[in-house]
Amino acid sequence: MTTTPHRRIDAAGLVIALLLLALAGLVWSDMTKLQILSPYDLGPKVMPIVVSIGLVLLAIGNGISAFRGDLPARDSLDWKPIILILGGLAILIILIALGWGFMIGTAILFAATSTAFGRRAFLVDLLIGAGLAVFVYLLLGKLLTLSLPAGPLENLL
Amino acid sequence: MEAFLSLANGLSVAIQPMNLLFALIGVLLGTAVGVLPGIGPALTVALLLPITFKLDPAGSIIMFAGIYYGGMYGGSTTAILINTPGESASMATALEGNKMAKAGRGGPALATAAIGSFVAGTIATLGLTFLAPYLVDIAVSFGPEDYFALMCVAFITVSATFGDSPIRGLTSLFIGLTLGLVGIDILSGQSRLSFGIPELYDNVEVTTLAVGLFAVGEALYVASRRRIEEEKLEPVRGSLWMTKQDWKRSWKPWLRGTLYGFPIGALPAGGAEIPTFLSYSTEKRLTKHPEEFGHGAIEGVAGPEAANNASAAGTLVPLLTLGLPTSATAAMMLAGFQQYGLNPGPLLFAERPDLVWGLIASLFIANGMLLVLNLPLVGLWVRLLAIPQPWLYAGILVFATIGTIAANPSPVELVMLTAFGVLGFLMRRFDFPIAPVVVGLILGPVAESQLRRALAISLGDPMVLLESPISATLLAIALIALILPFVMKGLGRFKAVED
Numbered sequence: 001m002t003t004t005p006h007r008r009i010d011a012a013g014l015v016i017a018l019l020l021l022a023l024a025g026l027v028w029s030d031m032t033k034l035q036i037l038s039p040y041d042l043g044p045k046v047m048p049i050v051v052s053i054g055l056v057l058l059a060i061g062n063g064i065s066a067f068r069g070d071l072p073a074r075d076s077l078d079w080k081p082i083i084l085i086l087g088g089l090a091i092l093i094i095l096i097a098l099g100w101g102f103m104i105g106t107a108i109l110f111a112a113t114s115t116a117f118g119r120r121a122f123l124v125d126l127l128i129g130a131g132l133a134v135f136v137y138l139l140l141g142k143l144l145t146l147s148l149p150a151g152p153l154e155n156l157l
Numbered sequence: 158m159e160a161f162l163s164l165a166n167g168l169s170v171a172i173q174p175m176n177l178l179f180a181l182i183g184v185l186l187g188t189a190v191g192v193l194p195g196i197g198p199a200l201t202v203a204l205l206l207p208i209t210f211k212l213d214p215a216g217s218i219i220m221f222a223g224i225y226y227g228g229m230y231g232g233s234t235t236a237i238l239i240n241t242p243g244e245s246a247s248m249a250t251a252l253e254g255n256k257m258a259k260a261g262r263g264g265p266a267l268a269t270a271a272i273g274s275f276v277a278g279t280i281a282t283l284g285l286t287f288l289a290p291y292l293v294d295i296a297v298s299f300g301p302e303d304y305f306a307l308m309c310v311a312f313i314t315v316s317a318t319f320g321d322s323p324i325r326g327l328t329s330l331f332i333g334l335t336l337g338l339v340g341i342d343i344l345s346g347q348s349r350l351s352f353g354i355p356e357l358y359d360n361v362e363v364t365t366l367a368v369g370l371f372a373v374g375e376a377l378y379v380a381s382r383r384r385i386e387e388e389k390l391e392p393v394r395g396s397l398w399m400t401k402q403d404w405k406r407s408w409k410p411w412l413r414g415t416l417y418g419f420p421i422g423a424l425p426a427g428g429a430e431i432p433t434f435l436s437y438s439t440e441k442r443l444t445k446h447p448e449e450f451g452h453g454a455i456e457g458v459a460g461p462e463a464a465n466n467a468s469a470a471g472t473l474v475p476l477l478t479l480g481l482p483t484s485a486t487a488a489m490m491l492a493g494f495q496q497y498g499l500n501p502g503p504l505l506f507a508e509r510p511d512l513v514w515g516l517i518a519s520l521f522i523a524n525g526m527l528l529v530l531n532l533p534l535v536g537l538w539v540r541l542l543a544i545p546q547p548w549l550y551a552g553i554l555v556f557a558t559i560g561t562i563a564a565n566p567s568p569v570e571l572v573m574l575t576a577f578g579v580l581g582f583l584m585r586r587f588d589f590p591i592a593p594v595v596v597g598l599i600l601g602p603v604a605e606s607q608l609r610r611a612l613a614i615s616l617g618d619p620m621v622l623l624e625s626p627i628s629a630t631l632l633a634i635a636l637i638a639l640i641l642p643f644v645m646k647g648l649g650r651f652k653a654v655e656d
Binding site: 012013016020023026027030031034035037042043044046047048051054055058061062065070071072074075076077078079081082084085086088089090092093096097102106109110111113114115116117118119125128129132133136140144145146147148149 | 207208211321322324325327328331332334335338342344345347349350373376377379380381382383545546547548550551552554555556558559562563566568571572574575578579582586587588601605608609612617
């Protein structure tokens with residue numbers, strides 16, 4: 001893990017430092033809207049103050065590492081599988097929000113993830129995902145009586 | 158003596174048929190997820206939290222502990238048979254274990270791992286039995302400022318002291334602490350960082366965070382670098398049984414591994430990596446067969462495996478007696494207690510001795526079950542590795558999303574799950590540790606309430622933290638633990654003693 005330090009400024013590291021700084025600002029500005037009820041101590045403001053100061057210090061620390069190029073080496077990135085998986089999740093969320101239940105979305109998520117990991121049988125995987133969804137629905141929804149978002153398909157079972 | 162009596166009472170709880178069943182389910186699940194790459198015990202407990210909400214607390218907590226122990230056993234199987242340890246705790250095991258498997262001695266490697274885990278688990282659980290009442294006695298005298306200081310020690314050691322980079326570890330911790338702020342503040346009734354979103358008012362769910370970081374984040378990460386990795390499963394060849402020579406070479410490393418694992422696990426230092434690598438380097442130094450190290454020396458499997466199981470039991474000491482989680486799995490177990498309104502600590506020992514001692518007694522039973530499950534049935538577990546990777550990760554994501562939505566039926570929760578997944582992916586890519594985020598989210602609000610209680614008692618004077626001798630000492634320890642890794646560059650090189 002101790003490779004020779006490359007003396008290049010790490011752009012991604014700088015972005016991380018800026019994000020931490022932004023987060024610290026968010027926590028701080030949210031804190032200023034709080035009201036102190038007790039006359040003696042800072043109450044709900046104590047922890048946000050501690051956290052935002054910590055985040056600022058860490059943003060500086062991460063920034064210094066980025067300038068020194070101290071970040072660990074990274075592998076090349078394959079974007080396609082990431083987009084597939086996030087796309088599957090997005091479809092699931094939209095379908096549930098539209099009230100279509102979770103089964104169709106779950107089947108699509110299963111097939112999309114499986115494709116992301118290199119399988120080339122989308123329709124077969126769609127069926128497997130659907131089977132898995134039915135199984136989970138019967139187990140959780142019917143046996144353990146947890147509430148799962150129901151749509152037209154779920155109401156058939 | 159007192160401990161024996163309590164343990165006997167606990168045993169009467171643990172051998173109730175339902176609790177035995179829960180222990181069995183726990184160790185079966187734990188072994189399975191330990192064997193499977195990509196899922197660990199922390200994720201499994203997280204996924205089970207919403208499902209077990211309606212079950213009996215004693216039973217589900219016994220099951221969670223079974224998963225923790227089982228994960229440690231199962232992880233060694235994967236580490237030995239394919240060179241990709243399912244968990245960081247099994248990294249040292251993979252070094253020699255996989256070489257042994259390649260040389261056709263996979264059987265004895267699995268056997269020494271399983272028996273060593275059993276020996277270490279049993280001794281360490283005994284240690285827990287006798288140590289816990291003492292710690293409870295000490296903890297009773299702790300005031301809120303002392304608890305707050307203790308949590309500072311845990312925060313620092315978990316995130317900064319032993320990692321690769323203290324800055325990245327602390328960054329992870331503070332992300333967790335920030336997430337812990339979200340929601341309505343119980344003491345003042347005001348909402349923080351909620352931005353008017355109703356789902357955020359009742360805090361960030363631990364389940365959603367853990368599942369997002371561990372399941373979705375891991376899936377994204379593995380998928381993004383799928384072409385880089387290659388795994389090869391070594392078949393188990395030859396006899397499963399250890400020869401007389403193997404026994405002779407294994408028993409001392411087992412005991413030494415236990416001696417490393419239990420105390421280091423019990424200190425709020427976090428993680429099983431340090432004791433396993435300490436054990437590995439010790440065995441390498443003490444062995445009478447130095448020429449075999451690097452080519453499959455049985456001592457190099459026996460020691461670290463014992464160390465990682467002993468540290469799992471050690472982790473339960475601060476968890477049960479002080480409510481301090483020092484690993485991701487312990488943090489999830491704490492969340493498991495919290496969902497029933499139970500708070501581990503001295504009070505729990507006084508109020509629910511049946512539950513605490515039932516849990517401790519069931520650990521002995523779980524250990525026995527695991528030995529039986531793992532040695533003769535190892536062939537069965539290995540078949541789990543035949544599940545194609547695409548289906549495995551697709552299945553993990555399906556369970557992750559359904560588990561999340563079953564806990565909180567709202568699409569917003571899934572959006573948060575996805576966001577945490579992306580966060581987990583980025584953290585893996587840039588080598589930020591994951592566990593401190595979870596510990597920060599769970600322990601942050603607890604630390605805050607202790608701090609505010611202390612400040613309320615002192616009428617807002619922060620000097621109260623330094624006036625209590627216990628608190629002052631603990632804060633000094635925290636400060637040293639924070640400064641040490643900057644001064645002595647590379648305590649994290651405990652991890653790098655591989656060669």
